[in-house]
Amino acid sequence: MAATLIYCYDPMCSWCWGFHPTWTKLQQSLQGLMDANQLTIQPMLGGLAVDSDVPMPDEMKAKLEGTWHHIQSALGTEFNFDFWRTASPRRSTYPACRACYVARNSGLEEEMYHAIQKAYYLNAQNPSNLDTLMDCANQIGINTEGFTKAMQHVKDKQLIEQEIQQARQLGLNSFPSLAVLVGDKLTPIPLDYHETTSMLHAIKKALS
Template sequence: MTTKLFYFHDPMCSWCWGFTPTWSQLQQQLKLEFGTKLETQYVLGGLAPDSDVPMPQELQDTLQQYWKRIHNLLGTTFNFDFWQQCTPRRSTYPACRAVIAASNQGKEIAMIDGLQRAYYLRALNPSDTSTHIQLAEELGLDLDAFHDDIISSETEQELQNQIQLYKELSANGFPSLTLQNNNTLTQIPVDYKNASAMLDLIKQALSPSSQGQNYG
């Protein structure tokens, strides 16, 4: 039986950063409830394509308002020095490729966390290759392999494949969750404050009454 929870995200999505603590709680609860019977798959949605153009001031102001809103709603920490110390670009594909390159060395989740902390806490530009190399070094990756992978056609194809999967299975923005049980897809609404509420929805979707079959 194919049972999988897809987590659609972007490493430069501020709402994903705000969701991180609750997402971690949900993953722990899922592991306790289902063990290895429910697989979690991260999928990069590709928030913004490559661009070397500095972000317009209006958009910078809008994103800073998002940060303030998320902080007020969830208590999430943001370092606003980023907006003075960096030249922001509306370009998340490079960070997505860094995640894929790191995943080739078993460090997908670590790179996602590193990119988020670089952006939101350390005031480092997550669109810059220099940041990706710095994070790869901090994670102890093979830097030559990482550099080759981040610019490879295979990495670009994998990114496009993940973006397409997002469009097919969710396309509800970031973060979003889709549960696959055999051929049945169920959208799980993201609850930024309550992991247990999402767990209950997943359990309900996997229950015999919902699927007409016994789970586990």
Template sequence: MKNKLYYIHDPMCSWCYAFKKDFDNLKKKLPTNIEIINILGGLAKETDEVMPKEMQEKIQAVWHDIEKFTGAKFNHDFWKLCEPRRSTYLACKAVLCAKEQKMENEMIDAIQKAYYLEAKNPSEEVTLINLAQDLNLNIEQFTNDLRSEKIEQLFQKELSKRRELKVFNFPSLILQYKKELYPINIEYNNVNKILKQIENLSSNIYY
């Protein structure tokens, strides 16, 4: 029987972006009896309103803090070149659209690269469509799915699962064994410490 490791994230969450290298390493080192399941947490609802100046300055400061704390690199030109919006739901739906074409992780990576390194805005539909083209997805299917009721329902299921897991911060890792849930402490630049937590829990659960 496989245990489940839920990874709750948002493709436009800066801390999730900073955790990418560690998470990629963790996936390579996990025991084969653990199945990873991505859950989209939904950081911010869709809006056409420009992000307030105060919030822009706050998030810019967070990016600098993350750089110092984790070593992750950010392209700060985003704040000059783009019109920021506190809106991540559409990017989350783009991940689900790509998942329909078996390219979920590739879309997550593409959104993070576009947002944090290339100063592009994944809150914009055109950006997401361009990323889908770069990934050689079926563009007609992707574009139709992006605003479809089917994807909306799938996204709502993701949000419901996140609430069921009682997760309110991203990224989060939750190990599930049978009906029990075990939060895993996120450690940046210390994947072995994360792995040790998971291995200790897995080896000490007997029921």
């Protein structure tokens, strides 16, 4: 029976950005299992914050900027702190989640995920805004007119909300999260932000 490794994430989760290099290495280490059809990787969107046009309160801005500093000192992750001065942040990650969902239909979910992360964390652009997400779509070769129509469709049909509900039912409530699903048995995989060995061991154990 083929197993599924679920990766639950939010494109605007700063810990997911911190995990990105190790996650990339882990996927490379799992390539043999994927080539042998023993494992598939299934991304699942977590949905940190619902749609909102309300400017983020100063207290929350300071808290999140503090989280960025903490991740930078703990993991060496690069951040552009100008975002907190120039970007008029809102507590709203659903638009960025929808963009990844739309890109999934073109086989470009991971590319969209990384384009959003770079726009947000390195270029101080705001992925809560449609123009930023259109820019990301354009960068990875998705037609922007088709993209905006698909974004509206995903919103109207509440497709993100359905996926988030599915993640919650599986107990995937923090981001990033990893879990192996074999049949109806779900095994959470403890994260290591620094190296892949323990996660690789836990995944292979869940498969056996």
